[in-house]
Structures are given as structure tokens and as C-alpha cells.
Amino acid sequence: MRYLPHTAADRTAMLAAIGVDSIDDLFKDVPAGALLSGPIDGLPPHEGELGVERALGRMAARNVPAGSVPSFLGAGAYRHHVPASVDYLIQRGEFLTAYTPYQPEVSQGTLQTLFEFQTQVAAITGMEVANASMYDGATACAEAVMMAARLTRRDRTVFSGGVHPHYRDVTRNLVDFTGGTLVEADPDPTGTETLLDLLDDQTACVVVQNPTLFGQVADLSELADACHAKGALLVVVVTEVVSLGLMTPPGDMGADIVVAEGQSIGNSLNFGGPYVGLFATRQRFVRQMPGRLCGQTVDADGKRGFVLTLSTREQHIRREKATSNICTNSGLCALAFTIHLTLLGETGFHRLAELNHELAIAAADRLSSIDGVSVLNSGFFNEFTISLPGPAASIVDRLAEEPILAGVPVSRLYRDRPDLAPLLLVAVTETTTEDDIERLAIALGREVAQ
Amino acid sequence: MNRQGRPTHTHVGKGPEDTFTGDRGLMAEAKLIFEQDSPGACGVDLPRRDGPASTRLGNVPVRSHVGLPDLAEPRAVRHYTRLSQKNMSIDGQMYPLGSCTMKHNPRLNEKLARLPGFADLHPLQPLSTVQGALELIDTLAHWLKTLTGMPAVAMSPGAGAHGELCGMMAIRAAIDDRGETRTRVLVPESAHGTNPATAAALGFTVDTIKATDDGRVDLAAFKDRLGPDVAAIMLTNPNTCGLFERDIIDIADALHEAGGYFYCDGANFNAIVGKVRPGDLGVDAMHINLHKTFSTPHGGGGPGSGPVVLSDALAPFAPVPFVVHGPDGFRLVEHHGQDGEAEKSFGRMKGFHGQMGMFVRALAYMLSHGADGLRQASEDAVLNANYVLAGLQDKLTASFPGPCMHEALFDDRFLKGTGVGTLDLAKALIDEGFHPMTMYFPLVVHGALLIEPTESESRETLDRFIATLRHLADRAHDEDGAEAFLSAPHHTPRRRLDETAAARQPILRWTPETTQQEAAE
Numbered sequence: 001m002r003y004l005p006h007t008a009a010d011r012t013a014m015l016a017a018i019g020v021d022s023i024d025d026l027f028k029d030v031p032a033g034a035l036l037s038g039p040i041d042g043l044p045p046h047e048g049e050l051g052v053e054r055a056l057g058r059m060a061a062r063n064v065p066a067g068s069v070p071s072f073l074g075a076g077a078y079r080h081h082v083p084a085s086v087d088y089l090i091q092r093g094e095f096l097t098a099y100t101p102y103q104p105e106v107s108q109g110t111l112q113t114l115f116e117f118q119t120q121v122a123a124i125t126g127m128e129v130a131n132a133s134m135y136d137g138a139t140a141c142a143e144a145v146m147m148a149a150r151l152t153r154r155d156r157t158v159f160s161g162g163v164h165p166h167y168r169d170v171t172r173n174l175v176d177f178t179g180g181t182l183v184e185a186d187p188d189p190t191g192t193e194t195l196l197d198l199l200d201d202q203t204a205c206v207v208v209q210n211p212t213l214f215g216q217v218a219d220l221s222e223l224a225d226a227c228h229a230k231g232a233l234l235v236v237v238v239t240e241v242v243s244l245g246l247m248t249p250p251g252d253m254g255a256d257i258v259v260a261e262g263q264s265i266g267n268s269l270n271f272g273g274p275y276v277g278l279f280a281t282r283q284r285f286v287r288q289m290p291g292r293l294c295g296q297t298v299d300a301d302g303k304r305g306f307v308l309t310l311s312t313r314e315q316h317i318r319r320e321k322a323t324s325n326i327c328t329n330s331g332l333c334a335l336a337f338t339i340h341l342t343l344l345g346e347t348g349f350h351r352l353a354e355l356n357h358e359l360a361i362a363a364a365d366r367l368s369s370i371d372g373v374s375v376l377n378s379g380f381f382n383e384f385t386i387s388l389p390g391p392a393a394s395i396v397d398r399l400a401e402e403p404i405l406a407g408v409p410v411s412r413l414y415r416d417r418p419d420l421a422p423l424l425l426v427a428v429t430e431t432t433t434e435d436d437i438e439r440l441a442i443a444l445g446r447e448v449a450q
Numbered sequence: 451m452n453r454q455g456r457p458t459h460t461h462v463g464k465g466p467e468d469t470f471t472g473d474r475g476l477m478a479e480a481k482l483i484f485e486q487d488s489p490g491a492c493g494v495d496l497p498r499r500d501g502p503a504s505t506r507l508g509n510v511p512v513r514s515h516v517g518l519p520d521l522a523e524p525r526a527v528r529h530y531t532r533l534s535q536k537n538m539s540i541d542g543q544m545y546p547l548g549s550c551t552m553k554h555n556p557r558l559n560e561k562l563a564r565l566p567g568f569a570d571l572h573p574l575q576p577l578s579t580v581q582g583a584l585e586l587i588d589t590l591a592h593w594l595k596t597l598t599g600m601p602a603v604a605m606s607p608g609a610g611a612h613g614e615l616c617g618m619m620a621i622r623a624a625i626d627d628r629g630e631t632r633t634r635v636l637v638p639e640s641a642h643g644t645n646p647a648t649a650a651a652l653g654f655t656v657d658t659i660k661a662t663d664d665g666r667v668d669l670a671a672f673k674d675r676l677g678p679d680v681a682a683i684m685l686t687n688p689n690t691c692g693l694f695e696r697d698i699i700d701i702a703d704a705l706h707e708a709g710g711y712f713y714c715d716g717a718n719f720n721a722i723v724g725k726v727r728p729g730d731l732g733v734d735a736m737h738i739n740l741h742k743t744f745s746t747p748h749g750g751g752g753p754g755s756g757p758v759v760l761s762d763a764l765a766p767f768a769p770v771p772f773v774v775h776g777p778d779g780f781r782l783v784e785h786h787g788q789d790g791e792a793e794k795s796f797g798r799m800k801g802f803h804g805q806m807g808m809f810v811r812a813l814a815y816m817l818s819h820g821a822d823g824l825r826q827a828s829e830d831a832v833l834n835a836n837y838v839l840a841g842l843q844d845k846l847t848a849s850f851p852g853p854c855m856h857e858a859l860f861d862d863r864f865l866k867g868t869g870v871g872t873l874d875l876a877k878a879l880i881d882e883g884f885h886p887m888t889m890y891f892p893l894v895v896h897g898a899l900l901i902e903p904t905e906s907e908s909r910e911t912l913d914r915f916i917a918t919l920r921h922l923a924d925r926a927h928d929e930d931g932a933e934a935f936l937s938a939p940h941h942t943p944r945r946r947l948d949e950t951a952a953a954r955q956p957i958l959r960w961t962p963e964t965t966q967q968e969a970a971e
Contacts, residue, residue: 001818001823003554003556003818003819003823003905004823004826004827004906005906006833006908010909011833013909014833014837017840017841018833018836018839018853020853025853026836026855027694027725027832029694029695030722030726035725035726036725036726036727036825039820039822039824040596040724040825041821042596043593043821045820045823046819046820046822046823047817047818047820048818049818052814052818055817056586056810057562059567059568059583059585059586060562060566060567061567061582062567062581062585063579063583064571064579065567065571066571066572066575067566067570071572073572075574076802077572077574077802079570083494083523085523085526087564088527089530090749091560092531092534093539093540093541094535094536094538095534095749095750096541096555096560096747097539097541097748098537098748098749099547099552099750099751100750100752101750103876103880103886104944104947105939105946106939106942106943107536107538107750108533108943108944109535109536110537110750113530116482116483116484116960118959119959119960120518123517129958129959130958135608135609135612135752135753137801138800138801139608139612139799139800164801169798170798170799170800170801173619173797173798173799174651176797177619177622177652178653179653191508216508217507217508218508218510219508219509219510245513245516246513247507247512248512249513268569269570269571269573270568270569270806270807271573271583271802271806272573272801272802272806273608273802273806273807274608274752274805274806274808275801276753286956293956293958294958295952295953295956295957295958296952296957296958297948297951297952297957298947298948299944299946299947300946300948301945303945306947307947307952309956309958310953310956311953312953314643315611315643316642316643316891317643318643318647319646320646320647320650320656321650322643324647324651325614325648325651327609327611327642328609328751328754329753330751331750332749332750333749333752333753335749339526342483342493342521342526342530343492343493343494343526344492344493344494345492345493345518345520346489346515346516346517346518346519347491347520348492348493348496350516351492351496354503355497355499357505357506357507358503358504359499361504361506377508378508379507379508379510380506396576400575400576400578400579403579405572405575405576405579408574412784415784415785
């Protein structure tokens with residue numbers, strides 16, 4: 001077997017050096033009946049590279065890659081172009097096959113990129129500090145709500161109807177298990193909800209998303225003021241971080257915690273994971289922050305270096321008193337994010353956001369010219385909601401046969417809301433061509449006319 | 451002098467070895483990207499569209515400044531290449547971190563995870579366009595269930611600790627479903643920190659159980675703690691001392707009789723894959739770190755993936771989503787109660803469907819090894835750890851008598867009176883070209899050194915590693931030995947870093963002021 005270095009002679013010699021007769025002498029602590037006598041039944045024997053490539057290649061070929069057809073899918077995962085050097089660099093073995101940087105003298109590569117990552121995340125969100133990443137945007141959101149409860153010593157959370165339902169469900173799950181309360185506004189396709197009625201002086205935090213699930217964008221400054229007047233924190237979710245290249249960031253609107261899905265920068269769609277959760281907050285809240293943190297220090301020669309720090313918040317030190325149980329995060333996805341954002345820089349990040357927005361405006365204008373189709377949003381970034389005369393899901397299924405991936409039907413996320421069934425989320429990125437938009441418009445026009 | 455005859459004391463501060471650039475051959479200094487800003491440069495060429503630029507951002511003001519540096523591609527590539535060269539890695543070094551399982555990461559798995567048919571799938575595509583992806587998840591689930599002898603698996607958790615959370619949520623949901631209140635979770639003192647943190651995060655009281663002198667759960671003490679308020683035990687097997695819990699079946703039986711559930715921390719499953727099925731030991735829930743046992747890369751701290759196998763008693767409470775295979779192909783159950791399924795599901799753990807990129811890699815690893823190779827890998831991992839134990843136990847102090855499983859535990863008694871501690875020994879090991887073992891964990895022995903060689907290391911490398919540690923142990927006892935250890939490492943991009951200063955006044959991001967301070971010093 002190509003991954004195992006020992007020969008039969010090695011194994012024999014090593015058993016002799018240990019002083020046992022057989023390998024099962026080393027498994028003598030296993031209760032007798034539980035030790036298997038041979039390979040497990042029902043699974044195939046080892047296979048060469050060629051055979052494994054064939055087996056998985058056959059499964060891959062049964063799928064329709066989003067990039068092979070006109071694709072307008074978003075709703076929390078976005079198809080952007082990732083420069084070739086990003087994937088090359090993250091596959092360098094020194095990054096790919098290193099562990100969490102517990103030994104800083106031989107992990108400065110990982111640590112310095114984490115420090116750069118934290119600085120970039122703080123910059124784009126307009127916040128003061130950021131951690132070294134979370135599993136994904138949804139889990140980062142749940143952790144933000146837990147952190148707000150610790151900071152305010154309150155346990156009531158108000159959720160906007162514009163937040164992605166997966167984020168709400170992941171958070172609700174954790175809130176339910178920890179005995180908190182989660183109050184949820186009605187789904188808000190047009191961005192007209194008012195959360196002030198739900199806000200009271202027992203509220204730990206209000207969670208809003210910008211742009212919303214439905215693509216609507218809003219200035220959150222007044223909401224932030226209202227939260228702070230009640231002693232509550234404002235948690236802002238961003239599922240499309242490219243928007244931060246064009247829109248005033250949540251930090252400038254008064255957010256206390258910003259959580260985001262960082263997949264759009266540096267990371268492929270990957271059918272939903274692995275992704276990279278971003279988590280940023282104010283300096284004064286740092287000690288209640290979950291997750292790993294990298295900090296600057298000096299070495300014995302006085303040279304600048306980086307270490308994991310404030311680990312007294314963490315499970316391996318604090319055990320049952322830790323701020324969260326998180327150990328592994330999304331290191332390599334964070335690295336991809338950092339390299340891609342470095343390549344973009346101030347100039348490219350802004351231009352990328354502009355390009356997404358311009359193409360989305362072109363798409364919205366084209367689609368809204370179709371009889372029976374209307375765009376619901378007054379303001380949006382690169383994703384918007386259209387209303388169709390019938391259930392969006394059946395149109396999406398029919399267009400998938402063309403194939404066009406027309407967008408995400410809201411019913412995929414809100415199963416029990418027939419009133420939302422005509423709504424379709426349409427996302428446009430720099431990978432979308434004018435021809436793609438035209439093909440979608442023609443196909444939608446035909447479907448709507450039927 | 452060290453073995454090569456060079457002085458072990460390198461320069462402190464400015465000395466004749468210092469170069470003009472501050473670089474030392476292949477060891478290059480690297481500024482932060484924020485210190486390399488070249489405004490107007492860009493590493494990406496993006497098209498301009500014709501026509502007037504307009505925005506449709508409602509009442510949101512356009513942002514004028516972000517604060518990112520501008521670099522062209524060659525500078526960015528060199529920067530991150532140089533940074534990578536400051537890391538130790540499995541590709542480059544033996545990396546025997548106990549409990550972390552740093553085994554070889556095959557590049558075939560990277561190649562396959564990047565096939566557009568996997569990497570370029572949106573999670574919300576119509577199911578007719580992702581049948582192969584669902585088949586892959588279903589196939590991996592089949593392998594995991596077969597290897598563990600368990601009837602069900604929840605695939606979505608994003609890492610080991612996330613899997614723990616999932617398993618303990620299922621246990622909590624099952625107890626609620628029985629209409630009972632059980633608040634106490636038993637956790638052996640040798641447990642990973644994530645175990646008590648997970649139990650506490652869900653509102654359970656953590657009750658710590660002592661170990662016996664031979665490093666295992668004290669069965670009698672355990673039975674004494676059982677009661678109608680005990681929800682579960684969280685037990686790692688093999689445990690964090692690298693030992694198989696001999697009484698595990700008795701523990702499971704007694705626990706079940708008392709109405710509790712058995713959560714097994716599967717971090718060390720790599721020792722027993724193909725040799726023992728956790729389902730035969732009475733386990734109710736166990737997470738599997740695909741990034742340990744099934745070799746998906748650790749990536750400098752993730753991403754991981756932590757599917758949780760579940761017993762029949764817990765399976766109904768599994769989180770959404772999950773894949774089901776029906777007459778019309780594969781379906782995804784994404785909602786509570788959807789199509790009459792997931793009625794008792796406790797909810798959702800994560801956005802979308804789990805760590806698909808990790809699933810592809812793990813399945814490629816499994817298919818490559820096959821049932822025979824996985825069994826052989828476990829045997830070789832255990833063989834290698836015992837070889838290290840046998841090669842060192844007369845020189846270092848083994849904490850418990852062998853045989854061990856996949857990792858060998860030593861404590862610092864052999865360093866007594868030398869002035870050299872576990873940390874110092876680890877730093878000296880770095881200079882010898884090895885990544886250190888896990889230090890100071892588990893907490894049940896003093897100054898722990900936990901060595902997990904994995905099956906990937908050759909006999910030749912193990913011999914060299916053993917010889918090196920024996921040499922260092924002798925060196926520590928030399929009359930003038932300690933000093934060289936206390937100042938190690940010397941041959942690294944940075945020497946020992948001041949972690950206390952980092953925590954006292956945390957600098958967690960770059961600002962222009964931090965660069966100025968740097969320049970002033």
C-alpha cells in the first residue's frame with residue numbers, strides 16, 4: 001500500500017525490538033470479543049491512484065458544475081473567480097500540512113498570515129479586531145449571539161427577517177440548548193421591517209443581515225443607536241463580503257459584532273463547505289471573543305514575531321469555563337482568503353465590488369423588463385429578489401434542464417411559506433456574462449408567458 | 451558544542467553573524483503586506499464596463515476607503531512563498547504531535563477535491579444537478595457506519611469539537627424526549643479540553659472522574675458517580691494517555707443501566723480503524739475527525755470535518771440536513787419534518803450540508819487504503835508508537851506500562867534535577883529538525899510528552915528520532931547541559947517568543963503605529 005513505508009521485514013524486526021510476537025499482542029487491552037480477526041466485510045480492498053480517480057471521477061461527472069452553465073445562485077454562497085496563484089500557494093506543503101501553530105518558532109508562516117488575515121477582516125468590516133476565523137458564517141453568527149449574552153448578561157435575541165434561515169436555525173439550535181430566547185421577525189423580502197417593536201431592555205442583541213437574504217441593503221446606523229439605547233448589541237451578518245468593497249461597512253454604522261461568510265474571497269463553492277467564518281468586534285470585547293487569536297510579540301533577540309494569544313479564553317486551558325468549545329477553525333480557507341484579498345488590494349477589492357454591482361444592475365433591469373417579473377428591492381448589491389407569477393422552484397427545475405441555474409427559489413429555504421413560493425433570489429458576480437443574463441431573460445420570459 | 455561540532459550559542463543581538471539585509475540565506479525576513487503597499491498596483495486585472503457608473507445601494511453611502519495595501523502578483527507570490535518557508539510541516543518534518551495525528555496527506559486527494567464536479571457546485575443547486583455529490587456523501591457515510599459498526603451518521607459538523615456538540619445535543623434531545631431531566635456529564639480528568647467545554651456549553655454540569663494508577667478510568671469510582679441525573683459520559687478511547695480503556699464494555703453497560711448515554715470522543719479512532727468497531731463497545735455517539743483519522747490536511751488549523759456516528763437510540767434526533775436514497779435517486783432532507791422525515795431532529799449545526807471538500811478527500815483516502823489498508827494503517831500506527839516507547843523507556847520516563855496504542859506518553863521525571871523542562875526539551879528537538887511532540891497534555895501526568903508518530907513514518911526516521919531524544923536526554927544531564935536547552939531553538943526563523951507580553955497588551959492587528967514602533971526599536 002503506497003502510503004505505508006514499512007516492509008514485512010521492518011514489521012517483524014520492530015515487533016522483535018518491542019519484544020512481542022505479533023501485532024495483536026499490542027492490542028491485548030481490547031476486550032477479547034471486540035478485536036476483529038481480519039479486514040471488515042463489505043468494503044473493497046486497497047486501490048491504486050488510477051482506480052480511485054475513476055471511482056470519484058464518475059461521481060463528479062454526474063454533477064453539473066455551476067461554472068459550466070449560466071449560474072445565478074447565491075443565498076450565502078457565491079461563485080467568484082479565484083486567481084490561480086491562490087490555489088497554488090495554499091497547496092504548498094508548508095501551509096497545507098502544518099498543524100495549528102502551537103510552536104511559534106516553526107510556525108511563523110501560518111502565524112503571520114493569520115495576523116494579516118485578522119487585520120484584513122478588521123479593515124473590511126470597519127471593526128477594531130477580528131479573530132483567526134470560525135467554521136463558517138452561520139456558526140460565527142451563533143457564537144456572536146452567545147458572546148452578546150455573556151457581555152450583556154441577558155439571554156434574549158432578536159432576529160431580523162432578512163437573515164439567512166440557516167444562520168437563524170444554527171443560532172436557534174444553540175440558543176434553545178442554552179435556555180435563551182430567540183424572537184424572530186417575519187421574512188422580509190422588501191427590507192421594510194421595523195425591529196424596534198421587538199427590542200426591549202432584556203434584549204442581549206439584535207441580529208441583522210446586510211445585504212439581506214433577499215439582497216436588500218440598508219443603512220443600519222439608526223438601528224444601532226436604538227439597540228445601544230436599550231443596552232443591547234447590534235450583530236451584523238454579511239454573507240457576501242465582496243459587498244464591503246463598495247458599501248459603508250457595518251463598523252461605520254455602529255455594529256458591535258460583525259460576522260461574515262468569507263467564502264467569496266479565495267474559496268470555491270465546494271457544495272457548501274469548507275468555508276471560512278469571519279468574526280470581528282470592538283477592542284473592549286476581545287476577552288469575550290470566541291476562537292483563536294494571533295498576536296504580535298518579540299522573540300528572544302527582540303525581533304517581531306507572532307503567537308497564538310489570549311488562550312486563557314479557550315477550551316484547552318479553561319475547559320468547562322471556556323468562551324466556546326472551538327478548537328480547529330478554518331485555517332487554510334482563511335489563508336486562501338488572505339492571499340486573494342492581498343492580490344485584490346484596495347484597488348482590486350473596490351473594482352471587484354463595482355463590477356459585481358454594475359452587472360447586477362444590468363441583470364435587474366433586463367429581468368424586470370419581462371412582463372410578469374418584478375424586482376422587489378429598492379437597493380441591492382449583487383443579488384436581488386424577483387417575483388414570478390408562479391412557484392419559482394418549478395421554473396428553476398425546468399431551466400436546470402437547459403441547463404441554466406436560474407437562482408435560489410426562496411421556498412428552498414422557507415419550506416412552509418407558500419406566500420414566498422413565487423420569489424427567486426438572483427445573484428450576479430464578475431463571472432456572469434452579459435450573454436448569461438440574456439439567456440436567463442429569454443428563458444424566464446418564455447416560462448412566465450406559459 | 452553540538453553533535454556537528456558547531457557552537458550551540460548563536461548570536462544574541464548584533465553579532466558578526468548578522469547580515470546587512472537581516473536575511474540569513476534561505477531564512478528570509480518578511481514584512482507584513484501592509485508594509486509593502488504600492489498604491490495603484492494590483493494583483494488582479496478586472497474588466498471595465500462601458501457606460502456611466504451608477505449605484506443602486508438605496509440609502510447606503512458608497513465606501514471611499516477600506517485600508518488594504520496594493521501589491522502586484524509577483525510580490526504577493528514571493529511574500530507568501532517566503533512565509534510558507536517559516537513553517538514546519540508533515541511534508542518536510544516528522545511531526546509527532548500526540549492526539550493530533552499528523553499523518554501523510556496524499557496529493558491525490560487534493561486533486562480530486564478540485565474536480566469541478568465537486569469544487570464548483572453551489573450548495574443550493576437543484577438536486578437533479580448534484581446527484582453525484584449526494585452519492586459521494588452517501589458513500590462516505592456508508593464507510594463510516596461500516597468501519598464503526600454504527601447504524602447512523604450525522605455528516606454536517608465542521609470539526610471535532612463541533613461533532614462533540616452535535617453528539618451531546620442528540621443526547622440532550624433524547625433525554626428530553628424521554629421526559630427526563632439529567633444534568634450531569636461525567637468526564638475523565640485525562641479528557642481533551644473540548645469535552646468539558648462542550649458539555650458546559652450545553653448547560654450540563656461537568657463531573658470529573660479520577661484515573662487509576664495505570665492511566666485508565668477507575669471503574670469503581672465511575673460506578674459510584676452514576677445516578678439518575680447522569681446524562682452521559684464523554685470518554686476518549688483509546689484515551690489521551692494512548693491506552694485502550696480495558697473496562698469500556700463494563701462502563702457502557704453500567705451507564706446504560708443507569709439510563710445514561712455513552713459519548714465517545716473519536717479523536718483517537720485512527721488507532722483502531724479496522725481492528726475494533728466502536729459499535730461493539732456500546733458507544734451511542736462518536737465524532738470522527740476526518741482531518742486526523744482520514745488524513746484531510748490540517749491546513750495550519752483547519753478546516754476540519756467531524757461527522758458523528760449515532761446509535762439507534764440517538765439516530766432519530768440527528769441534525770438536518772441528511773441524504774436519503776430513494777427510488778428516484780438521492781434526496782436531501784433539509785428541514786424539520788420534511789416529507790415526514792426528521793420529525794425529531796434537534797435542528798441544524800451549520801450552513802448548507804457539511805464539509806464537502808473534506809468528504810471528497812476522506813473518501814479518496816478510504817478507497818486508496820481499502821478495508822485491508824485501513825487495518826494495516828492502524829496496526830502500523832500502534833507498532834510505531836510501541837517502537838518509540840520501547841526505544842525510549844529506559845532513558846525517558848514512560849508514564850504507564852505498555853503496550854500503548856497509537857501514541858506513547860512520557861512525563862518529565864527523567865529531567866528531574868537537570869534544570870531542563872519539557873518545553874526546553876521540545877525546543878531543542880526543533881533544532882534537531884523534528885517538530886515537537888504534544889507537551890503538557892494530558893494533564894494527568896507532570897510535564898507530559900505525548901508522542902504520536904503515525905503510520906506514515908519509516909523505521910529509519912523513527913530510529914533517528916529515538917536516537918535524537920536519547921542524545922538530548924543525556925545532554926540534559928551533562929554538567930553544563932541545561933543552558934543550551936534553555937536558549938533553544940537557535941536554528942529557526944524566530945527564537946523563543948514572548949507569549950506573556952503578547953497576552954498582557956494584545957496587538958491583534960497591524961496599524962501604521964505598530965510599524966513605527968517596530969522601526970523605532
